[in-house]
Amino acid sequence: MSERDTKDDDDKEEGKGHSGQESGASKETKQQGKDAKQSGQKDNDASSDKDGNQDKEASNKDDDSDHSSRKDAGNKDDDGSDGNDDDSGGSDDDDVIKVARTPTDPSLLSQLKHSQQFRHAKGLGSGRTGAAIWSVQRLTALALIPLAIWFAVSVVLLTHASHTDAVHWLASPVRAVLLALFIVIALRHAVIGLTIILEDYVRGYALRTACVLVLKGAALVIAAAVIAALIHLTFA
Amino acid sequence: MSRPISPHLTWYKPQITSVLSIMHRFTGIALAAGALALAWWVVAVAIGGEVFTGTTAVYTSVIGQIVLALWTLALAFHMSNGIRHLCWDAGWGFQMRQVRSSGWLTLAMTVILTALVWVFVLLV
């Protein structure tokens, strides 16, 4: 955040001393409510650039009209001051320049800060993959309940087994298939889980993507090795 | 950036909600690491010979058995809590009272399941 932003808030919020402090939140809340009521129902996620403040008569369905609403974009009167410049038509760009020239005007700066944060929240839009990944994680979890119980018991039993016993145990096609299923499903489940953990804690895009790739590569290698070993044991 | 960030993790009161949640995460990571070791065992069986005897020696050593016991403990917890998660995903058990009691139930199940596995193993 730039110093200017910081200063802006300072001016706006602290200048009032303690008795005025509390008004910040409630005022903004009301403001939101007002915007919510005023704004029509257009402007979908990807294309709108500001959605409060549409003219009351604005029709509520034509999603493509957000270009026409651009002219309203500058008038978000956060500060409750005289901000209603709806009618000045095409004033959006002018406002931006004004902000640059008069960096001390708190109301314009808070407006700018709000639109920056609003654009940041929208980012590049929705990734549209959340539900798919989530479903696979739940399905694999479900499948793992019986598989993991069977597997845990078998493994604990088998650590003490002789080589012949172990080979014999693994050579059964039913067990081999179950084991292959377990490994593949558990790895799929774990890759999703570990990727989510990386997404939580690793902020840099490049580093995170590299980690995820290594993770997926490792999982593929492990799955391939186990399946190759099982095939070898079953047919040899 | 001169503005401070208000205290969070270290000041927020740990609750059964957040503690079990972070345990689910730790056990998930532990299980993934353990899966690596178990996959290696299958490969070692296929290779046979010294690789197998070496692997078995490590896995049956005291440390190996302790790690294995911890792995089953982690699995028991992750599975019990995982089932709790699946119930939530189905929309069940969201009242705070239920959340707390299912949390304790998860911990009890963890102990019971781990004990069952090892009793079974020692008896068979």
Next chain:
Amino acid sequence: MAELTLPTNSRVQKGKTWKHEGKAKHLRKFEIYRFDPARDALPRLDTFEVDMDDCGPMVLDVLLKIIDETDPSLAVRRSCREGVCGSCAMNINGKNGLACLTHVDDLPRGSIRLSPLPHLEVIKDLVGSLSRLYAQYEMIQPWLKSDEAPPERERLQLPEDRDKLDGNSECILCFCCATACPSYWWTGDKYLGPAILLQAHRWLVDSRDDHTGERLDQLDDSYRLYRCHTIMNCTSACPKGLNPAEAIADTKRMLAKRR
């Protein structure tokens, strides 16, 4: 990496103690987070002794008494003092809640620690910046989006459909939940957090709204919605007894069902 610890400019220092003068039977100590950007380089924890026999019962009463009688520079947000405006949300003894609804007597013996809602930029003392949360609120378009022509009078809704809004629409946007959520601490720049997702859900289940599909599209993102790991800190913190975690789970189910 996400910063799991506080940056150096946020480490809380020992502050000064404001002793109570004269006799008092029910003295309680309040340790209050202080930061004044005009004067302080680092935040600190001041201790105030307050005679509870000479003070209202709620944490907010204590704060107002301190402002009136001890240190007028203490910054606090408040408005309704009855749990409907959401302004006085703060962290009280490690849990988020409303100062105006928290009885001092309900808090365990010993000193009581007050700090701003967690993981926010501190504007001053107990006031954290909520601007990102408002921007995210605006993003979910919290208003009715109907394809029907505007009716002569109100839009009609069956009573049972109206019931579906219960548990959603009572939210006072205090953000106790969002700032209690570890996921929101680490990835709040992209994750919408429980407060905003509860409001997103409020419009998803509104029988008069025609844009459920688009709203779901907007949420189908591994950060915006799916950072929720059902930690349940949100529900446990909500002073209105609402259940954001349940609303989030319901949203996830709606998204799974339409696949």
